[in-house]
Amino acid sequence: MNRTAAHLDADAVRSTLAGAWSHIEIVERTGSTNADLLAAAERGAPDRSVLIAEHQEAGRGRLARTWLSPPGTGLTVSVLLRPTTVSPSRYGWLPLLAGLALLDTIRELDDDVPAGLKWPNDLLMGTEPRKAAGILAEVTGDAVVVGIGLNVGAVPEGQPNATSLAAEGIDADRSTVLIALLRNLAEREQVWRERRGDPEVLRGDYRAGCLSLGSAVRVELPGGAVLTGIAEDVDVDGRLLLLDESGTRRAVAAGDVVHLRPRA
Numbered sequence: 595m596n597r598t599a600a601h602l603d604a605d606a607v608r609s610t611l612a613g614a615w616s617h618i619e620i621v622e623r624t625g626s627t628n629a630d631l632l633a634a635a636e637r638g639a640p641d642r643s644v645l646i647a648e649h650q651e652a653g654r655g656r657l658a659r660t661w662l663s664p665p666g667t668g669l670t671v672s673v674l675l676r677p678t679t680v681s682p683s684r685y686g687w688l689p690l691l692a693g694l695a696l697l698d699t700i701r702e703l704d705d706d707v708p709a710g711l712k713w714p715n716d717l718l719m720g721t722e723p724r725k726a727a728g729i730l731a732e733v734t735g736d737a738v739v740v741g742i743g744l745n746v747g748a749v750p751e752g753q754p755n756a757t758s759l760a761a762e763g764i765d766a767d768r769s770t771v772l773i774a775l776l777r778n779l780a781e782r783e784q785v786w787r788e789r790r791g792d793p794e795v796l797r798g799d800y801r802a803g804c805l806s807l808g809s810a811v812r813v814e815l816p817g818g819a820v821l822t823g824i825a826e827d828v829d830v831d832g833r834l835l836l837l838d839e840s841g842t843r844r845a846v847a848a849g850d851v852v853h854l855r856p857r858a
């Protein structure tokens with residue numbers, strides 16, 4: 595049986611997560627759950643609203659890139675957060691926090707599968723790490739929409755750097771994965787918010803889960819400039835701290851990075 599092709603179990607998703615999220619909507623199809631939830635935020639949609647699409651037809655990634663999610667194979671979900679206790683300068687942690695929730699979820703499903711985060715927004719899986727999920731955080735006013743695309747079943751065609759839970763040996767149905775992911779995301783975000791965005795709530799786990807840290811990397815900036823160095827750490831605002839060959843430390847924000855690759 596191809597369990598990933600089935601529709602989500604909407605009743606199970608809503609009833610299990612009712613305490614953690616204020617409003618959960620599952621739509622059959624849309625262009626982009628992030629675009630829809632940003633528009634809803636501007637119309638006053640409540641904190642902790644969730645939008646899930648069975649079919650997302652114009653998924654977007656960072657820097658106007660495309661996120662592919664063939665019907666029935668993956669999860670496309672966005673959450674709207676109004677973390678009013680947290681300074682907006684700290685919102686750079688939200689994609690990293692969502693990455694940790696993805697890692698929590700993978701570890702619950704199978705603790706042995708190699709998985710880690712690539713700063714700022716990718717979940718990589720496998721012994722030769724490939725991308726299984728991407729995260730896109732977008733701000734409007736006091737609201738942040740955090741969108742997650744996760745490959746559960748088949749790997750999208752034409753993406754040589756992609757993998758999926760199934761391709762890495764995790765046989766789980768989409769509803770189970772979605773419920774675990776949204777539970778982990780709510781738990782981590784609630785603690786972070788209660789601690790007013792204190793980076794120390796997340797930094798230890800992020801250091802342990804991020805494959806980029808401690809590695810030699812090549813960072814391409816808009817306009818073509820390239821930085822190389824060791825990705826040392828993440829700062830209080832979730833920016834990557836890069837130590838270059840001359841000993842200079844630079845902080846780079848997610849929005850300014852075109853590509854981050856291992857240094858050849």
Ligand SMILES: Nc1ncnc2c1ncn2[C@@H]1O[C@H](COP(=O)(O)OP(=O)(O)OP(=O)(O)O)[C@@H](O)[C@H]1O
Pocket residue numbers: 655656657659660661662663715716725726727728743745750753755756757852853854855
């Ligand atoms: N379902 C998918 N699974 C895996 N990768 C995908 C999927 N859909 C799109 N992509 C890839 O994700 C890219 C967008 O992600 P992002 O902006 O983080 O770039 P990246 O290629 O992952 O990062 P980098 O260039 O820094 O290595 C798209 O350009 C596309 O190549």
Ligand SMILES: O=C(O)CCCC[C@@H]1SC[C@@H]2NC(=O)N[C@@H]21
Pocket residue numbers: 625626627628629650652653654655656659661669670671672715727728729730740741742743744
């Ligand atoms: O890898 C990336 O650059 C980020 C991909 C983010 C994809 C998710 S799918 C749900 C939400 N809606 C979108 O249009 N994008 C995000």
